[in-house]
Amino acid sequence: MAKFDVFLSQLKETNATLGFFTDFSKVCLSVAKIAVKLNQLNFLLGKDNLRAAVELIYNENPKAFEVLDILVAVRKKDKKLVLNEKLQPVLLESYFNDVDSICAYIEGTGLGEVFRSKKITNLVDYVFGVEVGLDTNARKNRSGKLMAKAVAKVFTEAGIVYEEEVNSTTFNDLKGLGKDLKRFDFVIRKKDKIFLIETNFYNDGGSKPNEVARSYSDIAPKINANKKYEFVWITDGKGWLKAKNKLEEAYGIIPRVYNLTTLPSFVEEIKKLA
Numbered sequence: 001m002a003k004f005d006v007f008l009s010q011l012k013e014t015n016a017t018l019g020f021f022t023d024f025s026k027v028c029l030s031v032a033k034i035a036v037k038l039n040q041l042n043f044l045l046g047k048d049n050l051r052a053a054v055e056l057i058y059n060e061n062p063k064a065f066e067v068l069d070i071l072v073a074v075r076k077k078d079k080k081l082v083l084n085e086k087l088q089p090v091l092l093e094s095y096f097n098d099v100d101s102i103c104a105y106i107e108g109t110g111l112g113e114v115f116r117s118k119k120i121t122n123l124v125d126y127v128f129g130v131e132v133g134l135d136t137n138a139r140k141n142r143s144g145k146l147m148a149k150a151v152a153k154v155f156t157e158a159g160i161v162y163e164e165e166v167n168s169t170t171f172n173d174l175k176g177l178g179k180d181l182k183r184f185d186f187v188i189r190k191k192d193k194i195f196l197i198e199t200n201f202y203n204d205g206g207s208k209p210n211e212v213a214r215s216y217s218d219i220a221p222k223i224n225a226n227k228k229y230e231f232v233w234i235t236d237g238k239g240w241l242k243a244k245n246k247l248e249e250a251y252g253i254i255p256r257v258y259n260l261t262t263l264p265s266f267v268e269e270i271k272k273l274a
Contacts, residue, residue, distance in 0.1 A: 014238075015201050015237065021136075022136070034067045037064045046115070070130060073133065140203075151185075154264070170187075210246045220250075230256060233256065
C-alpha cells in the first residue's frame with residue numbers, strides 16, 4: 001500500500017467528546033448578559049393589545065427592545081439587512097428605535113402571534129434554547145480546538161517545550177509569506193531548526209479542507225526555503241476522504257505531514273534534537 005493510502009487509512013472517525021456538542025458556559029454567559037431586558041419583555045407575553053404593552057415598556061426602558069434580534073435567532077454582530085415596507089434594505093436593528101417600528105417588527109417577524117398565544121412562557125428560557133441552537137455553528141471550530149488540545153497533550157507528555165499561537169511577525173528573517181498575518185498553532189525551537197506547526201481536524205468535507213490544503217501547499221515551500229525553519233502539518237479526520245485529491249497533492253509537497261497515528265514519530269525525532 002502506498003504511503004499516502006496508509007495515511008488515509010489511519011484517519012480517525014471523530015475527535016468529538018461529550019463536551020463537543022454545546023458550550024453551555026458560553027450559552028449561560030450570553031443569556032445572563034441580556035436577562036434583565038428579556039425579563040422586562042416578558043410583560044408582552046399573553047397580551048392581546050401588544051402596542052399598549054410595548055408603549056408601557058418603552059416609556060420605562062426603551063433599551064429593553066435592543067434584544068429583539070435574538071428572539072429570531074440573529075446576533076448583533078451579524079448586522080442583518082432586511083427589506084422594509086418600501087422594499088428598501090435597512091438594518092434589522094433599525095426597527096428597535098421607536099414604538100411604531102418595534103410593533104412592525106414584532107408583527108412582521110411572527111412574534112406577535114407567538115406572544116399573544118403564550119406559546120412562549122418565559123423569554124429567558126426561550127433565548128437559552130436559541131443560544132444552544134446557534135452554538136451548533138461553532139462545532140467546526142471546536143473540532144480544531146480539540147485537535148490542538150490533543151497535540152499539546154502529546155507534546156507535554158513527551159516533555160517537549162513549545163509555544164502556542166505565535167504570529168509570523170515574530171520571525172523577522174522569514175520572508176515570502178505575504179502581507180497577511182499568519183499565526184502558527186505551535187512553535188518548537190531547537191538549536192538548529194524552528195518548527196512552525198499547524199493543526200486541524202475535519203469531521204466533514206466541504207470547501208474548507210480544500211482551501212487549507214491549497215494554502216499549506218503554498219506556504220510550506222516558502223518556509224522550508226529558509227533552512228532555519230520547517231513547516232509541519234498535523235491533521236486528521238474522515239472529512240479528508242471527500243477532499244483526498246487536494247490532501248494527496250499537499251502530502252507530496254509538504255515533507256512533514258502527520259496525523260494523530262503518525263505524530264509519535266515526529267515527537268521521537270524532536271526529542272533527539274538538541
